[in-house]
Amino acid sequence: MNTSLLRPNALSAPTRRRALAALLAACALPTCALSACATSEPVVGQPVATTDGGGAPSDGIAADGGPSGALDTGASPDATLTADVPPAGDTTRGPRPAADVVAPRRSTASLVVHEWGTFTSVQASDGTTLFGLHHEEEALPPFVYGRAEAAMMKMKAMEQLPEPCNQKMETPVVYFHTEAPVDVTLKVDFPQGVISQWFPAAAHFAPEAGAFKDAGKPGQAPMQLAHGSMTWQVLVDPALPMSAAPKVTPDSIWQPSRNTTAAPLRYTGPAQYNPNNTVTETERFLFYRGLGRFTLPVRVTAAEGGALTLHNDAPDAIPHAVLLHTTEAGLGAVSVHGALAAHTSAPAKVPTSFLPKLEATQAAKSALKQGLVAAGLFADEAQAMVDTWQKSWFATPGVRLLYVLPQPWTETLLPMSVQPKPAGTVRVLVGRIEVLTPEMEQDAVAKVQTAAVQGSMKPLAGIDRFREPKVRRACALLGVKVADFCAKAVETLAKQP
Numbered sequence: 001m002n003t004s005l006l007r008p009n010a011l012s013a014p015t016r017r018r019a020l021a022a023l024l025a026a027c028a029l030p031t032c033a034l035s036a037c038a039t040s041e042p043v044v045g046q047p048v049a050t051t052d053g054g055g056a057p058s059d060g061i062a063a064d065g066g067p068s069g070a071l072d073t074g075a076s077p078d079a080t081l082t083a084d085v086p087p088a089g090d091t092t093r094g095p096r097p098a099a100d101v102v103a104p105r106r107s108t109a110s111l112v113v114h115e116w117g118t119f120t121s122v123q124a125s126d127g128t129t130l131f132g133l134h135h136e137e138e139a140l141p142p143f144v145y146g147r148a149e150a151a152m153m154k155m156k157a158m159e160q161l162p163e164p165c166n167q168k169m170e171t172p173v174v175y176f177h178t179e180a181p182v183d184v185t186l187k188v189d190f191p192q193g194v195i196s197q198w199f200p201a202a203a204h205f206a207p208e209a210g211a212f213k214d215a216g217k218p219g220q221a222p223m224q225l226a227h228g229s230m231t232w233q234v235l236v237d238p239a240l241p242m243s244a245a246p247k248v249t250p251d252s253i254w255q256p257s258r259n260t261t262a263a264p265l266r267y268t269g270p271a272q273y274n275p276n277n278t279v280t281e282t283e284r285f286l287f288y289r290g291l292g293r294f295t296l297p298v299r300v301t302a303a304e305g306g307a308l309t310l311h312n313d314a315p316d317a318i319p320h321a322v323l324l325h326t327t328e329a330g331l332g333a334v335s336v337h338g339a340l341a342a343h344t345s346a347p348a349k350v351p352t353s354f355l356p357k358l359e360a361t362q363a364a365k366s367a368l369k370q371g372l373v374a375a376g377l378f379a380d381e382a383q384a385m386v387d388t389w390q391k392s393w394f395a396t397p398g399v400r401l402l403y404v405l406p407q408p409w410t411e412t413l414l415p416m417s418v419q420p421k422p423a424g425t426v427r428v429l430v431g432r433i434e435v436l437t438p439e440m441e442q443d444a445v446a447k448v449q450t451a452a453v454q455g456s457m458k459p460l461a462g463i464d465r466f467r468e469p470k471v472r473r474a475c476a477l478l479g480v481k482v483a484d485f486c487a488k489a490v491e492t493l494a495k496q497p
Contacts, residue, residue: 110178111236113186113422114262116377116385117172117289118430119296119405119413122469124476125438127299127311131164132468132490134291136497137392138253143246144199144287145272147209157196158291160215161494162223167292169193171253171388172414172429174286175262175381181237184265185419186286190228192413193292198230200267200281205230225293232267232286240264244282256387258284260380296409298340300401302437306350310401312340314409320371321403324364325351328397332360336367340403350399350437361394368393368430371404376426385430396465398434405429434466436473444474452485457492468493 122130146157169190176184185203188195194212195205206229214220242264248254264284271277297314312318318340325333333351340346355363365386372382386393393402405413410427418425436444444463448471451459463470471493475486 110180111182111184111420111422112177112424113418113426114175114177114377114381115172115416115425115427116372116381116429117414118170118389118432119292120168120170120432120434121166121296122434122436122466123300124436124473125302125441127301128473129166129295130436130469130472131166132466132472132494133165133168134158134161134494135466135468137465140197141246141248141252141254144197145201146197147194147212158194159210159213161225161291162212162215163225163293164494165193165225165291165293167193167294167296169195169290169292169414171257171287171289173257173384175260175284176236176265177261178236178263179238181235181239182420183233184236185231185233187229187231187417188288189415190290190292190413191415192226192294193290194225194228195230195288195290197290198286198288200232200234200265200283200286201269201272201279203231203233203269225291228290230288233269234265234267234286236263236265238263240266240282242282242284244280245284246281253388253391256384256390257287259384259387260284260378262381294413296405296431298401298403298431298433300433300435302350302399302435304438306352306437308348308350308435310337310340310344310346310348312342312344314406315342316406316408317342319375319404319406320368321401322364322367322371323348323351323399323401324393325354325399326360326395326397327354330357330395331355332357332364332394334360334364334367357395361390364394365390368402372428372430375404375407375428377428393432398465399437400435401431401433403431403433405431436470440470441473441477444470445477448474448478448482448486448489451489452482455485457489460489460493468496 120133122133124130148157148159174186176182194207198205207227212223215223240263242258244266245258245264262284264282265286267279267281269278271279297312298318299311299313301309301311308323310321321337321340323335323337331354333354335348335351337346337348354360365383369379369382369386372385373379377385393400405428407427410429413429414427416425416427447459447462451457460467460471468490471486471489475482475490478486
């Protein structure tokens with residue numbers, strides 16, 4: 001067997017797709033015979049989900065989002081992944097009626113599916129995962145759909161937030177590689193979260209639109225940020241013109257994801273907000289993102305003076321990890337840690353070998369791209385990912401760990417089914433941990449103390465990014481001394497964009 005055909009960078013992208021399809025067909029390999037492919041089957045040592053004993057998913061999070069020793073998502077590890085076509089009359093999954101769901105009209109053995117995305121969290125110096133992650137960092141283009149059409153600029157387009165969240169699922173994109181037109185039905189579940197923004201229009205989604213509009217109101221029963229799902233039905237066709245896609249500016253966060261050789265796709269059907277109208281939407285990929293409430297078994301603890309410890313509390317090895325440090329002056333430092341073994345705690349330091357902004361960005365992109373390609377993405381897809389997050393990851397002040405999630409975690413966090421069954425599937429998620437060092441925490445403590453004395457929120461404006469989780473951490477450190485002020489401050493911050 002010519003194994004060079006399986007190496008992403010050995011051949012051009014179109015040739016790779018042809019070679020991969022031919023190789024799979026010739027060898028009659030099932031999808032999961034490839035090391036980089038997705039699987040819905042439980043594996044030995046894979047973290048398993050937990051419930052609260054009564055069958056309901058449990059978020060497994062301590063009072064302030066404390067660390068957990070296992071990947072706790074609430075999903076059933078042996079659940080069957082199907083397209084989930086709702087019965088007639090079921091309107092709980094979005095604006096399209098069940099009659100609009102049709103079986104794929106075309107199929108091709110050459111269909112290959114690739115996905116990348118990221119989960120963002122903020123961790124205190126003791127490794128605690130903090131709440132308050134629903135605030136917008138980088139706005140999306142106006143054509144992107146959200147659960148609340150009028151709320152696109154706040155709370156990730158949620159109607160209301162049913163409970164605090166500690167994870168942002170940001171910009172997963174799904175690419176399709178095929179040489180012939182194929183109608184694709186793709187469904188993704190988010191057991192411990194809700195998909196709040198997406199493009200193109202979805203055939204169905206859950207919870208139903210407006211489900212959270214009364215969240216938090218007096219007399220309203222508690223609601224969970226959980227049980228999300230979305231189904232798309234699109235035509236994937238290499239001949240579709242990308243000139244028909246919505247226009248974005250060259251510096252838009254949306255543009256880099258288009259810079260691949262993946263086949264374009266087209267949705268034709270009822271408009272998302274007005275199903276009586278028909279729309280046609282073209283794009284290079286499926287896009288979705290949302291909010292979640294769960295704890296991943298990777299932690300970073302920080303001591304004064306820049307000492308760090310990287311903890312992997314899971315039975316799976318982390319294949320690739322990179323530490324980044326960006327200063328207010330725009331300087332950057334990169335430290336590549338490679339793999340992190342299962343059940344391991346490894347010493348590290350906040351990187352301080354600073355480079356000018358441009359050089360530091362290129363070094364960081366190169367370090368992460370290597371891990372993305374090794375995980376199975378094509379080189380142009382990996383480049384698209386690091387270019388998309390150039391500002392948040394590589395140019396924004398802070399200390400952060402970026403790591404590639406083991407494939408089984410992705411399948412547990414975001415179970416996916418595709419019809420027709422692809423010849424190959426690669427799904428690569430990156431965990432992003434924003435690390436609060438003791439020095440950062442003391443700065444936040446000082447500002448919260450000043451704000452409490454003044455009885456004003458103004459001093460908190462000096463806390464720039466991730467203000468709510470930083471204030472929550474400062475309040476936890478200060479304890480009862482500022483409890484009343486903190487309760488009001490957190491409530492106010494939670495309502496801000």
